[in-house]
Amino acid sequence: MNNITGAMTALITPFRDGKLDTQSYEYLIKRQIAQGMDAVVPVGTTGESATLSHAEHKECIEIAVATCKGTNVKVIAGAGSNATHEACDIAKHAQSVGADGLLSVAPYYNKPSQEGLYQHYKAIAQSVEIPFMIYNVPGRTGVDIEANTAIRLFDDVSNIYAIKEATGSLERAIEISSQRPDFCLVSGDDAIDFPMLANGAKGIISVTSNLLPNYKSKLVHSVFDGDYDTAKSINNDLYKLNNTLFVEANPIPIKAIMYLAGLLNTLEYRLPLTAPSAETMKKLEEVLKNYEVIK
Numbered sequence: 001m002n003n004i005t006g007a008m009t010a011l012i013t014p015f016r017d018g019k020l021d022t023q024s025y026e027y028l029i030k031r032q033i034a035q036g037m038d039a040v041v042p043v044g045t046t047g048e049s050a051t052l053s054h055a056e057h058k059e060c061i062e063i064a065v066a067t068c069k070g071t072n073v074k075v076i077a078g079a080g081s082n083a084t085h086e087a088c089d090i091a092k093h094a095q096s097v098g099a100d101g102l103l104s105v106a107p108y109y110n111k112p113s114q115e116g117l118y119q120h121y122k123a124i125a126q127s128v129e130i131p132f133m134i135y136n137v138p139g140r141t142g143v144d145i146e147a148n149t150a151i152r153l154f155d156d157v158s159n160i161y162a163i164k165e166a167t168g169s170l171e172r173a174i175e176i177s178s179q180r181p182d183f184c185l186v187s188g189d190d191a192i193d194f195p196m197l198a199n200g201a202k203g204i205i206s207v208t209s210n211l212l213p214n215y216k217s218k219l220v221h222s223v224f225d226g227d228y229d230t231a232k233s234i235n236n237d238l239y240k241l242n243n244t245l246f247v248e249a250n251p252i253p254i255k256a257i258m259y260l261a262g263l264l265n266t267l268e269y270r271l272p273l274t275a276p277s278a279e280t281m282k283k284l285e286e287v288l289k290n291y292e293v294i295k
Contacts (some may be wrong), residue, residue: 003131003161003184004074004101005202006038007220009209010046012251012258013060015268020056022063024264028210029067031263035294036217037209040064041103043078045140046207046251050108051270054086058093065098076133076205080105084120088127101131103164103205108141114149125157132159137166137188147175154183164188164205170195177201190242194235197223207254208242211261214294244287252276257284261293 009032014021032040042064043049043057052060061077068075077094079102081087091102104124112120125132134153138144144167153160165173166188173185177200187196187204197204197220209216215234222231245253252269256276259267267275276284 001129001131001159001161002100004039004076005162005184005186006224007036007209007213007217008039008041008076008186008203008205009037009213009216010041010044010205010207011060011064012210012255013043013047013049013052014255014264014266015270016266018268020059021266022059025060025063026067028263029064031295032209032213033068033071033073035213036221037073037213038203038217038220039074039076039100040068041076041078041205044080044103044135044205045105045137046210046254047078048251048270048273049078049080051273054090057090058097061090061094061099062097069098074100076101076103078103078105079124080107080135082107082110084123087120087124091124091128095128095130099130101133102128103133103135105135105137106141106143106145108143111143114146117143117145117149118152121153121160122157125153125160129159131161132157133162133164133184133186134160135164135166135188137164139166139168147172147179150176151180151183154180162186162202165196165201168192170199173201174199190245191239193219194223194232197231198228207245207250208238210254211258211263211293212238212241212291215291241287241291244283247283248276248280249273253280253284256281257288260284260288263293263295
């Protein structure tokens with residue numbers, strides 16, 4: 001099993017007239033490939049997966065796989081749901097069309113117990129054979145995958161190799177890595193990518209890299225090369241941007257700043273998400289002046 005690590009992007013999903021903008025989606029993925037990212041992650045939280053139909057969800061995965069074919073860039077497909085059978089269906093489809101791995105967010109809204117989380121993830125991961133990453137983001141889902149539950153899954157299910165930790169807690173990351181050094185930690189919080197990597201994380205799944213993949217790729221690969229000074233400098237340089245991208249719910253600001261940067265032809269969201277406030281747009285315009293965006 002080829003575990004996927006490194007610099008990874010949680011892709012946005014572009015829309016045009018209420019439908020998937022497949023042409024823009026392909027362009028954005030090609031841009032990720034050209035600027036040194038190791039993997040793309042279609043249809044996660046940043047990809048507005050909660051408001052996509054299952055057909056759209058599967059189409060996004062198919063486009064990502066087709067676009068990355070013949071390159072060194074891997075596809076980790078989003079395969080999360082608050083219904084285990086739905087997540088299994090998406091996971092099986094992703095594997096069948098050639099995805100290299102899976103990322104599955106904790107089931108949201110229904111607040112399962114730790115045993116429920118264990119059974120949920122075990123069922124999804126065992127429905128496929130490709131590498132599987134757990135995704136813990138309690139601020140979005142209302143449930144926290146505790147360290148002991150994550151470790152139990154890593155121990156018991158052979159293709160569960162990683163956890164995307166988006167608790168914002170370095171202590172949680174160390175709680176896991178100190179007990180299971182081979183359990184691959186992935187940073188899910190742009191602001192602390194460098195400290196996570198410096199403490200042994202094997203990669204990042206970034207929102208900011210939708211806009212600046214070259215920066216994020218260099219940050220990660222600098223750490224891997226032992227150049228901590230360069231990585232820390234990049235992380236510091238990106239602080240204002242990382243901070244501004246979360247002044248409203250993700251992915252509202254990242255899509256807006258990509259539109260401002262000329263990377264999107266239209267600025268559309270799916271309800272209940274709406275366009276950012278005028279105040280947020282002004283903040284995005286100001287922070288964008290600090291960075292060079294390569295198209």
